[in-house]
Amino acid sequence: MRRNARGKKFFLIITLPIVILLILFSIIYFMSNFLMIAIVGLVVFGGISLTRLKDVPYICISKFAIIMLLICGGTFIGLFAPHVWVNQFTTNLNKSALIEPDNEVIISLESKFDDWITNDKPNIEKYNGWVMGYQNWSFVPFQYKYYERYNYDIDFNVVDFDDLSLPEQMYVVNYFVQYVIMDYEHDIHIYGSNEYKATVDEILAVGYNSGWTEKSQDDCDGSAVVTVSLLQRLGYDAYIGSGRSHWYSVVEQQEGDDWYRPIFLNNWPSIHVFYYFNQDRIVLGQPLMDTIQDVWLLDDYDEIEGILEFASTRYYLVFIAAVLVSLIGVLLVCYPRKQNDDISQRITSQRTRRKEKLESKAFIGHRKNPLYWLARGTYVRTGHPFKKEYVNYWLDVAWTSIALFLLVIGIFELNITYWLYSYLAIGLFIILIVLDTHLVPKTKDKIVVAIKSKKTRDMNSEVSAKIEPETEIEESGQ
Numbered sequence: 518m519r520r521n522a523r524g525k526k527f528f529l530i531i532t533l534p535i536v537i538l539l540i541l542f543s544i545i546y547f548m549s550n551f552l553m554i555a556i557v558g559l560v561v562f563g564g565i566s567l568t569r570l571k572d573v574p575y576i577c578i579s580k581f582a583i584i585m586l587l588i589c590g591g592t593f594i595g596l597f598a599p600h601v602w603v604n605q606f607t608t609n610l611n612k613s614a615l616i617e618p619d620n621e622v623i624i625s626l627e628s629k630f631d632d633w634i635t636n637d638k639p640n641i642e643k644y645n646g647w648v649m650g651y652q653n654w655s656f657v658p659f660q661y662k663y664y665e666r667y668n669y670d671i672d673f674n675v676v677d678f679d680d681l682s683l684p685e686q687m688y689v690v691n692y693f694v695q696y697v698i699m700d701y702e703h704d705i706h707i708y709g710s711n712e713y714k715a716t717v718d719e720i721l722a723v724g725y726n727s728g729w730t731e732k733s734q735d736d737c738d739g740s741a742v743v744t745v746s747l748l749q750r751l752g753y754d755a756y757i758g759s760g761r762s763h764w765y766s767v768v769e770q771q772e773g774d775d776w777y778r779p780i781f782l783n784n785w786p787s788i789h790v791f792y793y794f795n796q797d798r799i800v801l802g803q804p805l806m807d808t809i810q811d812v813w814l815l816d817d818y819d820e821i822e823g824i825l826e827f828a829s830t831r832y833y834l835v836f837i838a839a840v841l842v843s844l845i846g847v848l849l850v851c852y853p854r855k856q857n858d859d860i861s862q863r864i865t866s867q868r869t870r871r872k873e874k875l876e877s878k879a880f881i882g883h884r885k886n887p888l889y890w891l892a893r894g895t896y897v898r899t900g901h902p903f904k905k906e907y908v909n910y911w912l913d914v915a916w917t918s919i920a921l922f923l924l925v926i927g928i929f930e931l932n933i934t935y936w937l938y939s940y941l942a943i944g945l946f947i948i949l950i951v952l953d954t955h956l957v958p959k960t961k962d963k964i965v966v967a968i969k970s971k972k973t974r975d976m977n978s979e980v981s982a983k984i985e986p987e988t989e990i991e992e993s994g995q
Contacts, residue, residue, distance in 0.1 A: 618749035760788035909958035
């Protein structure tokens, strides 16, 4: 009861804020990846709670939250550099605010677009840009077979912009933004962060300040923000579209009262339409199960190519990482274990003595000293970490490290890139279940007991064998 009460207190003070933070991270920052994080969360939660949830529910939930914080926190830190955290939190809280058709920069860009069409009279030949229409569409989801890629030769010495069809106009606007105004560049080289949702002012600062004589730079989301803002300024019903790791532009063209055909700018068939949005509405592009499949299955090896190539040439680093993860995992999953009253009293007595010894020290014994609390959580709680009573925990660390290492090696040996996430989830689930049930140490203990029992039986047999001849001699003597 006491442990459950402490678990409840820890849950209210520590775990609940972590859970709220995870929800905010998942919804605000990851959005389409929220489904994958949710699935991983179910795997982790199942792995650490199936056998003990009724016994210590608050502790199980707390462990789950901490593990997910480590997973999501690592992803978050990898995507967002610390100096953009506050900025990106507020930006991602309301992504539709990035669309600014009335921004003075966009008004200036509209003038540049009109001047480019009227005075420069560009001759746009077929270019390697993706502008797609969706033919004969009156239902969800968007499917490959209905896409039509637009390619035109448009000479403004011959035609006027207003005389073009809607797909042709989108073809021109896409060319203007992608090739005249902007160049593609990764966020890390511009903003110092692997992921950064920039405002119109930030994206177009270089072009605007140079009078549009120099090109601005950004990645797909920056291009989408600029394109949609300009399209709305020009009077189109435009949206920012979101697919797997990609933002693009969407324009809806009304066809009667019952159905419409969207046009996609800077998108291609392999990027499925999860949803698209503007200031007024959000439109889902496909059923939830299709989105789960898109997120969970790895269609494009390029997404993880750098990570896999790095890991495949540095197995020693993979093993070191496996050991560190195992140490954390064993501490989170395996503590606390049920103990009988005698062992519990002995451990409590030992901790009390170590605490008294710590507090007797002149420097480190003061509660205001951070080192005191570090020692409380390590030295006081465990004492010497390599004592005999901890051998089973180190055994858990050893086999878990090897299992995680082999799990990663299996990615290269089995060539399962497409099913990578499923493979890792199943492997992680099995490891967590075995770890939570304490199966390996229990098996070791049974083997040790069996060996000792066999030795005892053998010794007893030997003793019996020696006693029997002596008994026979005594009886014959009598």
